[in-house]
Amino acid sequence: MKYQEILNEIEIELSKKLKSGKIASYIPELAKIDQNKLGMHLYCINSGHYGFGDEKEKFSIQSISKVFSLTMAMNLVGDKLFSRVDVEPSGDPFNSLVQLEYENGIPRNPFINAGALVIADVLVSNLENPKKEFLNFIHKISGDDSIRVNDKVFESEKKFSHRNAALLNLMKSFGNIQNDIETVLDLYIYQCAIEMSCHELTTAFMIYANGGKMLSNNIQVISTTGIKRINAIMQTCGFYDEAGEFSFRVGLPGKSGVGGGIAAIHPGQYAVTVWSPLLNPKGNSAVGMYALERLTTLTGLSIF
Numbered sequence: 001m002k003y004q005e006i007l008n009e010i011e012i013e014l015s016k017k018l019k020s021g022k023i024a025s026y027i028p029e030l031a032k033i034d035q036n037k038l039g040m041h042l043y044c045i046n047s048g049h050y051g052f053g054d055e056k057e058k059f060s061i062q063s064i065s066k067v068f069s070l071t072m073a074m075n076l077v078g079d080k081l082f083s084r085v086d087v088e089p090s091g092d093p094f095n096s097l098v099q100l101e102y103e104n105g106i107p108r109n110p111f112i113n114a115g116a117l118v119i120a121d122v123l124v125s126n127l128e129n130p131k132k133e134f135l136n137f138i139h140k141i142s143g144d145d146s147i148r149v150n151d152k153v154f155e156s157e158k159k160f161s162h163r164n165a166a167l168l169n170l171m172k173s174f175g176n177i178q179n180d181i182e183t184v185l186d187l188y189i190y191q192c193a194i195e196m197s198c199h200e201l202t203t204a205f206m207i208y209a210n211g212g213k214m215l216s217n218n219i220q221v222i223s224t225t226g227i228k229r230i231n232a233i234m235q236t237c238g239f240y241d242e243a244g245e246f247s248f249r250v251g252l253p254g255k256s257g258v259g260g261g262i263a264a265i266h267p268g269q270y271a272v273t274v275w276s277p278l279l280n281p282k283g284n285s286a287v288g289m290y291a292l293e294r295l296t297t298l299t300g301l302s303i304f
């Protein structure tokens with residue numbers, strides 16, 4: 001496949017397209033990002049790296065971090081995790097409180113905020129130094145020890161985390177949070193404030209495209225059953241109440257974040273990341289979705 005030619009074509013198409021959407025401003029520090037940033041990187045199992053634009057510039061990974069925390073929690077506690085968090089699409093916004101009340105504090109899936117907060121609780125219970133080990137995990141799968149948290153984004157979200165604190169309190173009232181609320185919230189905000197480039201995220205996501213193995217050294221990071229589960233959850237829940245639309249238009253498992261990133265994979269083929277900060281009303285990168293739709297259309301390949 002001529003991936004670089006296809007990416008070049010996507011870059012030209014995007015330069016002609018009128019950009020719509022809004023930067024996430026409920027985390028004030030994210031609102032400072034230049035809305036014209038645009039990068040895309042594809043890492044093919046058989047033929048290596050391709051990309052364009054701001055593909056090497058770091059951005060806030062936000063909810064894309066939920067894929068990494070899920071992977072770590074599954075490795076720590078296995079399938080019993082899924083007695084505390086379900087695996088059904090929510091059909092609701094990422095930070096919604098409504099379902100939790102009538103579903104007795106069990107979040108619909110690990111990628112809405114409530115679910116990711118339960119996962120953070122599992123990490124706090126099972127790791128000695130969860131923040132450090134979370135970052136170490138990312139260093140390992142991306143092969144890059146320079147990846148860090150953006151302290152300003154971390155502090156900025158901390159000041160405006162009332163809704164996530166509300167989710168935690170509600171779940172704690174149902175007995176589904178075991179640790180101190182502040183500690184769990186702190187880890188969750190920390191993981192969201194990690195900064196990575198399209199190039200780095202794509203390399204990290206290779207484990208999901210490559211049957212759970214790192215491509216660089218063949219080390220199995222998560223079992224093949226684990227990969228089946230994580231990719232299925234990305235497919236059905238990776239875009240909140242727009243997961244159906246993403247499947248319909250793009251046809252790949254993936255995960256978005258309010259920093260404007262979308263990482264996706266084609267199992268056995270490639271991992272790919274797009275970054276463009278303007279978000280559509282559902283909180284997913286508008287240009288990112290379009291670029292990935294063009295990728296699967298121009299290659300003629302999706303998972304379907």
Ligand code: GLN
Pocket residue numbers: 061062063064094095113157164189192256257258259283
């Ligand atoms: N840190 C953000 C929050 O909890 C992540 C949301 C997202 O990327 N969708 O609101």
